[in-house]
Amino acid sequence: xxxxxxxxxxxxxxxxxxxxxxxxxxxxxxxxxxxxxxxxxxxxxxxxxxxxxxxxxxxxxxxxxxxxxxxxxxxxxxxxxxxxxxxxxxxxxxxxxxxxxxxxxxxxxxxxxxxxxxxxx
Amino acid sequence: xxxxxxxxxxxxxxxxxxxxxxxxxxxxxxxxxxxxxxxxxxxxxxxxxxxxxxxxxxxxxxxxxxxxxxxxxxxxxxxxxxxxxxxxxxxxxxxxxxxxxxxxxxxxxxxxxxxxxxxxxxxxxxxxxxxxxxxxxxxxxxxxxxxxxxxxxxxxxxxxxxxxxxxxxxxxxxxxxxxxxxxxxxxxxxxxxxxxxxxxxxxxxxxxxxxxxxxxxxxxxxxxxxxxxxxxxxxxxxxxxxxxxxxxxxxxxxxxxxxxxxxxxxxxxxxxxxxxxxxxxxx
Numbered sequence: 001x002x003x004x005x006x007x008x009x010x011x012x013x014x015x016x017x018x019x020x021x022x023x024x025x026x027x028x029x030x031x032x033x034x035x036x037x038x039x040x041x042x043x044x045x046x047x048x049x050x051x052x053x054x055x056x057x058x059x060x061x062x063x064x065x066x067x068x069x070x071x072x073x074x075x076x077x078x079x080x081x082x083x084x085x086x087x088x089x090x091x092x093x094x095x096x097x098x099x100x101x102x103x104x105x106x107x108x109x110x111x112x113x114x115x116x117x118x119x120x121x
Numbered sequence: 122x123x124x125x126x127x128x129x130x131x132x133x134x135x136x137x138x139x140x141x142x143x144x145x146x147x148x149x150x151x152x153x154x155x156x157x158x159x160x161x162x163x164x165x166x167x168x169x170x171x172x173x174x175x176x177x178x179x180x181x182x183x184x185x186x187x188x189x190x191x192x193x194x195x196x197x198x199x200x201x202x203x204x205x206x207x208x209x210x211x212x213x214x215x216x217x218x219x220x221x222x223x224x225x226x227x228x229x230x231x232x233x234x235x236x237x238x239x240x241x242x243x244x245x246x247x248x249x250x251x252x253x254x255x256x257x258x259x260x261x262x263x264x265x266x267x268x269x270x271x272x273x274x275x276x277x278x279x280x281x282x283x284x285x286x287x288x289x290x291x292x293x294x295x296x297x298x299x300x301x302x303x304x305x306x307x308x309x310x311x312x313x314x315x316x317x318x319x320x321x322x323x324x325x326x327x328x329x330x331x332x333x334x335x336x337x338x339x340x341x342x343x344x345x346x347x348x349x350x351x352x353x354x355x356x357x358x359x360x361x362x363x364x365x366x367x368x369x370x371x372x373x374x375x376x377x378x379x380x381x382x383x384x385x386x387x388x389x390x391x392x393x394x395x396x397x398x399x400x401x402x403x404x
Binding site for chain 2 (some may be wrong): 005006007032035036038039042043048049050051054055057062101104105107
C-alpha cells in the first residue's frame with residue numbers, strides 16, 4: 001500500500017523509502033523529501049529541528065536526534081538485526097510517520113479557544 | 122423638558138500623554154495582545170490610556186437636571202483588521218485572516234461601549250456633574266485592545282502550525298458629548314475624533330514569539346469640536362444610535378473569521394515570499 005497522508009503521498013523518494021532498503025533516508029540527505037520529514041516530525045512530535053537544517057532541507061544532527069526520539073518513543077526496531085532504535089528513516093519509520101500524519105490530517109485543527117473580548121474595549 | 126447644553130461653548134480636556142500601543146505575548150492562551158496603555162503588564166485590562174472630560178453651559182432648569190442623562194456616545198469604525206501567519210519553511214504554508222470584512226463582519230460602523238455595563242446608546246454609564254460655574258461636565262476614557270491567536274493550523278498543509286507574522290488593526294473613534302432628557306431626543310453637544318492603528322511584526326525564536334517591529338500609530342487631538350461629527354459615514358448611527366455593540370460584533374467576527382473560509386480566512390500552500398530568513402530560528 002502506498003503512502004496515504006497528503007503530506008507524503010506521491011513523493012517519489014518517500015514512496016521508494018517505504019518499499020526499498022536502499023532508498024532509506026539517512027543522515028546527510030537533503031531535499032524536499034527531507035523537508036516533508038521535518039514537517040511530519042513537527043506535526044506528530046513537536047520536534048525541534050535547527051533552523052539551518054530546515055532552511056537547507058537537510059538531514060543534519062538535529063533531524064537525526066528528532067528521528068531517533070520518534071523511533072524510541074514508538075519502539076521502532078527491526079528485531080531481525082537490531083536491539084535498539086537507529087537514526088535513519090526506513091520502511092517502518094516512514095510507515096509510522098505516514099500513519100500519524102494521516103491521523104492528524106483527518107482530525108483537523110485543534111480548537112483555538114475563545115477569542116478574547118478585547119478588541120474595542 | 123426645556124433647556125439644553127450650549128454646544129457653541131463646549132470645552133474638552135483630552136489627556137493622551139504617555140499613551141502608547143503596547144503588546145504582550147500570552148503563550149498559555151495562544152494569544153498575542155495589543156493594548157493602548159500607559160504602562161501595561163499584559164494582564165490588567167481596565168486602565169484607561171486616554172481620558173477626557175467635556176463640559177458646557179446649561180440652560181436646563183436645576184429642578185429637571187437630575188432626570189437628564191449626560192455622558193458620551195462613542196462610535197467606532199472598524200477599518201481594517203488582518204493577521205498574517207507564516208511558517209518555518211516555505212512548504213508549510215501561510216494563512217491570511219481578514220476580520221473586518223463580510224461575511225464575518227456584519228457591519229463596520231458600530232456603537233462602542235459595553236452592552237452589559239451601559240444603557241444604550243451610552244458608551245459608559247451616563248453621569249454628569251454640575252461645576253461651580255453651572256456648566257455640566259462628564260468624564261470618561263478608553264483603552265482599545267486587540268487579541269489574535271499566536272498560532273493557527275494550516276488547512277492545506279496537513280494542519281501544520283503557522284505562526285503570527287504580521288498583524289494590523291485600524292479603527293477610528295468618534296467620542297461625542299451628549300445630553301438626553303427623559304423620553305426625549307439625544308442632543309450632541311461636542312465631539313472629538315481619534316484613531317488607533319496597531320501594526321506589529323513578529324519573529325519566532327526557539328518557539329517563542331518576539332515583536333520585531335511596532336509601527337503602531339495613535340492619533341488623538343488636543344481639543345474637541347462643537348456639535349455632532351460631520352462625517353457622512355456615521356450620520357445614520359448618530360441619527361439612530363443603537364447596537365449591536367462594537368465589542369460584541371467584533372468578537373463574533375473574530376471567532377467566525379478564524380474558523381471560517383475565503384475571504385475571511387485563506388490558507389495558502391506556500392509561505393509569503395517576504396517572510397524574512399530569520400522569521401523562525403531554532404538553535
